[in-house]
Amino acid sequence: MSYKSKIVSTGKYLPEGVITNFDLEKLVDTNDEWIVSRTGINTRRKALESVLDMAYNASMDAIKKAEYDKDKIDLIIVATITNEIKSPSIANLLQAKLGLNDKQVMAFDVNAACTGFVYALEVATSLLQSWKFKSALVVGSEKMTNIVDFTDRNTCILFGDGAGSMIVEPGDIDSVFYNDSKGDNTKILEVDKYVKMNGPRVYQFAVDIIPKTINKILRDNNLTLDDIDVIIPHQANKRIVESIIKEMNLSDDKVILNIDRYGNTSAASIPITIAEYKEENKDLKTILIVGFGGGFTWGAAILKI
Known part of the structure; x- marks a missing residue:
C-alpha cells in the first residue's frame, strides 16, 4: 500500500545500563564465544527507567533534533509488548508526559511484537492521509529485560532495552508498506510471564519470510534492490x-546492523537503527525496513528519509 507523507525527524533512547556476555556467564551456563558465534551480540542495554520513560526520551530526542513544535502532534502510536501495566496504554501516558492533555489527540498502543513499529508506522501514515491529523508521533519502546527469564540461557542472551521514535506529517513523498500475519497456535514464540520460544523454529521462519517479504514489497512496487540505498532489518540475530x-546476494554495506551493541530490542530495534543511520546520513536516502516477530507477524516498508 502506498501513502503520501513526510518523515520530519527520528530519535532514539538507549539506557545507560549494560549487560555484557561476561555478565551472563555468571548467571547461566554460557560464554562470550558461544553467544557471539550464535547471535552476534556482545552487549545489550538494561533500563532502570520504565517503558514510558524510554518512549518519552526517544520522543524528545526526535523533537529536539528538529526543533519541532510538539503541540502539533495529534496522533501518538506506541509499539510495545512490555507495558508494565495493562492500561492505560503507553501512548496515553506519553501524551500526558509530553504535556499534550489539553489537545485533541488520538493515542493508542500496537502489539505486533518485533514487527510492531512497521505496523504502527503504516497505521499512522494511513491515518495522516485523511488530513484529519497534522502530525503523528510513532514510537517503539521495549523493556525486554522485564520479560526475560535470566535462568534460561537460550533467551536471556538475546534481548535488551531501548526506544526509537519518528515524527511523520502529511506530505508528497511516497511511502509503501506490506504487512502480514499468521496466527501461531503452536506456541513457537510467545510471552506469558517470560519470553518462551523454539529457537530453531523461529530461525527457520525468519530466514524464509524475510527474503519473501523484501521481494514482495519490491515486486509490488516495480522496484529492485538497486533502487534501495540500505536495508534495515529487525535486529534479532546476526546469523539470520x-x-x-x-541468499539475496547482498553486499554487507547494504544491510545495517547494530545487534552487537544492543541485542534484540523487539519493536524498538528498527526505529533505533533508523535514528542511528540518519545521524550518520543527512542526505535523503531510500531505505527498506523489514521486521518479523511473534504472532507470527511480518512486514516491510520503503521510505525516503
Missing part, C-alpha cells in the same frame, strides 16, 4: 541476517 545477505 547473514543468511539473508547470502
Whole structure:
C-alpha cells in the first residue's frame, strides 16, 4: 500500500545500563564465544527507567533534533509488548508526559511484537492521509529485560532495552508498506510471564519470510534492490541476517546492523537503527525496513528519509 507523507525527524533512547556476555556467564551456563558465534551480540542495554520513560526520551530526542513544535502532534502510536501495566496504554501516558492533555489527540498502543513499529508506522501514515491529523508521533519502546527469564540461557542472551521514535506529517513523498500475519497456535514464540520460544523454529521462519517479504514489497512496487540505498532489518540475530545477505546476494554495506551493541530490542530495534543511520546520513536516502516477530507477524516498508 502506498501513502503520501513526510518523515520530519527520528530519535532514539538507549539506557545507560549494560549487560555484557561476561555478565551472563555468571548467571547461566554460557560464554562470550558461544553467544557471539550464535547471535552476534556482545552487549545489550538494561533500563532502570520504565517503558514510558524510554518512549518519552526517544520522543524528545526526535523533537529536539528538529526543533519541532510538539503541540502539533495529534496522533501518538506506541509499539510495545512490555507495558508494565495493562492500561492505560503507553501512548496515553506519553501524551500526558509530553504535556499534550489539553489537545485533541488520538493515542493508542500496537502489539505486533518485533514487527510492531512497521505496523504502527503504516497505521499512522494511513491515518495522516485523511488530513484529519497534522502530525503523528510513532514510537517503539521495549523493556525486554522485564520479560526475560535470566535462568534460561537460550533467551536471556538475546534481548535488551531501548526506544526509537519518528515524527511523520502529511506530505508528497511516497511511502509503501506490506504487512502480514499468521496466527501461531503452536506456541513457537510467545510471552506469558517470560519470553518462551523454539529457537530453531523461529530461525527457520525468519530466514524464509524475510527474503519473501523484501521481494514482495519490491515486486509490488516495480522496484529492485538497486533502487534501495540500505536495508534495515529487525535486529534479532546476526546469523539470520547473514543468511539473508547470502541468499539475496547482498553486499554487507547494504544491510545495517547494530545487534552487537544492543541485542534484540523487539519493536524498538528498527526505529533505533533508523535514528542511528540518519545521524550518520543527512542526505535523503531510500531505505527498506523489514521486521518479523511473534504472532507470527511480518512486514516491510520503503521510505525516503
